[in-house]
Amino acid sequence: MTGARALHRQTVHTRASVRAGGWPDWSGQPQVFKHYPSGFPRLALARLPDLRRLLFLCAGLTARRVYGDSTWFLRANPSAGALYPCELYVQARGVAGLADGIYHFEPDGERLCLLHRLEGDGLESCCRDNRMVEGLLLLVSAIYYRSSWKYRDRALRYCLLDSGHLLGGIEAAAVCRRAACRIICRIDRQRLAACFGFAGQEHAMAMVVMGRRCPERVSSLAMQLPFVSGSGPFVVNPFIEKAMEEIGRPDQCTPAPGGVRYPFSAETLEDAMARRRSIRAFSGVPLKQREFRALLALAAMPPALDCNEPVRVLAVVNRVEGLAAGIYVDDRCLAEGDFTGMARHLCLEQDLGGDSGATLFLAGASDNYLPLLLKAGLLGHRLYLGATGLGFGCSGIGAFYDQEVASFFDTGDMILYALAVGR
Numbered sequence: 001m002t003g004a005r006a007l008h009r010q011t012v013h014t015r016a017s018v019r020a021g022g023w024p025d026w027s028g029q030p031q032v033f034k035h036y037p038s039g040f041p042r043l044a045l046a047r048l049p050d051l052r053r054l055l056f057l058c059a060g061l062t063a064r065r066v067y068g069d070s071t072w073f074l075r076a077n078p079s080a081g082a083l084y085p086c087e088l089y090v091q092a093r094g095v096a097g098l099a100d101g102i103y104h105f106e107p108d109g110e111r112l113c114l115l116h117r118l119e120g121d122g123l124e125s126c127c128r129d130n131r132m133v134e135g136l137l138l139l140v141s142a143i144y145y146r147s148s149w150k151y152r153d154r155a156l157r158y159c160l161l162d163s164g165h166l167l168g169g170i171e172a173a174a175v176c177r178r179a180a181c182r183i184i185c186r187i188d189r190q191r192l193a194a195c196f197g198f199a200g201q202e203h204a205m206a207m208v209v210m211g212r213r214c215p216e217r218v219s220s221l222a223m224q225l226p227f228v229s230g231s232g233p234f235v236v237n238p239f240i241e242k243a244m245e246e247i248g249r250p251d252q253c254t255p256a257p258g259g260v261r262y263p264f265s266a267e268t269l270e271d272a273m274a275r276r277r278s279i280r281a282f283s284g285v286p287l288k289q290r291e292f293r294a295l296l297a298l299a300a301m302p303p304a305l306d307c308n309e310p311v312r313v314l315a316v317v318n319r320v321e322g323l324a325a326g327i328y329v330d331d332r333c334l335a336e337g338d339f340t341g342m343a344r345h346l347c348l349e350q351d352l353g354g355d356s357g358a359t360l361f362l363a364g365a366s367d368n369y370l371p372l373l374l375k376a377g378l379l380g381h382r383l384y385l386g387a388t389g390l391g392f393g394c395s396g397i398g399a400f401y402d403q404e405v406a407s408f409f410d411t412g413d414m415i416l417y418a419l420a421v422g423r
């Protein structure tokens, strides 16, 4: 069994694993916001409305929930269990109103925290292509304990999928501004961890070039930050630490030039990014066939990724007007029939699975586990935004019976992620 499959297998849900679940330790509940010490200079994004909007649409706080005397924020990016393991760092070079430097985005307070001023060095030095980027270079990271606190080893998947969602948000923000964006998975994670002082608690997931590549090369990153906890309490998860080491160097990658087209205007897309939520219950009103096909088309367009691993869409069609209910693989009907009860069961008995217009399972077979899961999350984000923009709903479903889903679709692929779409 290859590395990716072995890893994936170790985090499957089975009927026994779900029963053995248990409750998280409330005394060890992690924080969801990372703050550097007050000595680091802060910059209010109100002074930079364009950048403020961009970061808000990718990772901003878009809703507030109050439970008793505690307040909880939801974000532009969905997250398994609303635990938000991801952080976003911004390198700016030649951006008007902003000193060239590396910043940490603080979604609460909408500020940038200046971590390091560029002096001939930069994050480019941690990419395979180290040509200088004029404009923005973003780094997405994950603090795994925020998720492993509740989900234990399966949090490995959720950190990757959540990161993929954030990348999907960045991709969509680039579409809105008609800007190029290129996602890079082949980065020097060890070097980044050392420079950022991640101390094994936070992991660099991917970078995104949102700017112009210049001919000059950047060969060093002269930054040495102290460790700053992003979770408060922290409990080591040896499985995730080992897994991150194993998957951190993708190889034999096939790049894709990418280029997503949403089936609506940039204004509608921007509105969808700000409004997106996970649907919590479906009404039973069917989807239209063209709506369903628009989502499949979104999932089929390769993202601009340096390591573009194939991801297939397996679907249980429950309620789509003009389309026979049944099992579909890559848009082909394998069997007609009412599989709503089965779809609900496969999603760990969650009603979303059976009440949807369609429940999609993203599957893949690549050994490059990190880019494969990032891509699944990114495609999931496109499905959310596509559904929102077209006027219906979507919810990610990270909890499913892996092996039962694979047997149901008669596939040897790993099941990476499920999403229920409908109204």
Ligand SMILES: Cc1cc2nc3c(=O)[nH]c(=O)nc-3n(C[C@H](O)[C@H](O)[C@H](O)COP(=O)(O)O)c2cc1C
Binding pocket: 074, 075, 077, 078, 079, 080, 081, 082, 158, 161, 162, 165, 276, 277, 278, 279, 350, 352, 395, 396, 397, 398, 399
């Ligand atoms: C990777 C991932 C897995 C998720 N799994 C589930 C799930 O199994 N069941 C569910 O009801 N919601 C699931 N969600 C939705 C989250 O609960 C939701 O994103 C979070 O509560 C924040 O709410 P919002 O998406 O409305 O902003 C998942 C989301 C993600 C990104």
